[in-house]
Amino acid sequence: MLLIMPPHGNCNGDHNHQHDNPEMGIEYSLYSKINTENLECLNEAVEGSGKTVFKPWEDRLNFEVFVESDADQELLFNIPFVGNVKLKGIIIAGEEADNFPNRVRLFKNRPNMTFDDVSSKPDQEFEISQDNQGLLEYATKVVTFNNVHHLSLHFPSNFGADVTRLAYIGLKGEFFEAHHxxxxxxxxxxxxxxxxxxxxxxxxxxxxxx
Structure with a gap:
């Protein structure tokens, strides 16, 4: 049995049975509520590759599809939703290597962020551990991340490589249709x-x- 320790006490402690929990695919289905056409990833080495890491739960371990940073270690995702979401958790997966991100900063409802904007205080921040199983869940502050129509994820650094690579970003939560x-x-x-x-x-x- 694989024993996974909670990284730095920042994430949900019960990981042992997530890999055989069929409901995880349903809980981590917010990728389908992303406005993919307007999603952008800044500093991606291959244009459009940032969009590919938002995929079904069952495809999270397909490491042949990934995004890699270009000029340095940083990656910045601007993620618009087609409605409003209550974000409850996030999973970051990829191959265990020095190019795995070691930190993620979350910004709520700040569209079109650039690297000039990331010096501002994030709404939440996690130190993240290498995860090649996609099982480490980082629980967000539900009160803070209620009524989210746009989410920005900033990955400022990794475990020592020149560039950062990740294969899966899972978003857990509830979706609500936008009011017209x-x-x-x-x-x-x-x-x-x-x-x-x-x-x-x-x-x-x-x-x-x-």
């Missing part, structure tokens, strides 16, 4: 239009009062 306000706005606009007929009277009254 068009009808509501129209309803509110109807009322002022109906009252427009009374505007002259209102203006006269205002003048009289003055």
């Amino acid at each position: 306000h068009g009808v509501t706005i129209c309803n509110y606009e109807i009322r002022p239009n109906m009252m427009d007929h009374k505007n002259p009277l209102n203006e006269n009254v205002s003048r009289d009062v003055q």
Whole structure:
């Protein structure tokens, strides 16, 4: 039996049976709620490779599909969702090597982040351990990561290699359809239009009062 120790006390301690838990595939299905067309990964060596690491739970150990940084160790993901999510956990998987990221910083609802923006304080940060099984789950602050429509993940460093490589990013949580306000706005606009007929009277009254 594989014994996995919780890294630095930052993640959920019960890992021993996750590999044979069929519900993990359902819990880690937020990848399907990502607006993939607008997802971007900054400093990726191969254009578009950052999108490939958001994949089904059962494909998490396919290390032939991965993203690798280009100029240095840093990677920055800007992840828009098609609705709102309550983010509960994250898993980072890849081959055990010095190029595995050793830290991840999470930013909520800050679209279009660049490396100039990552100096700001993250909403949460984890030191992460090498994981070639995709079993180490890092529990997010649910209160903080409630009502998330955009998530940025910054990987600033690794275990000593010149570039960073990872094969899987799993996002666990609940998805909620985005509210469409068009009808509501129209309803509110109807009322002022109906009252427009009374505007002259209102203006006269205002003048009289003055």
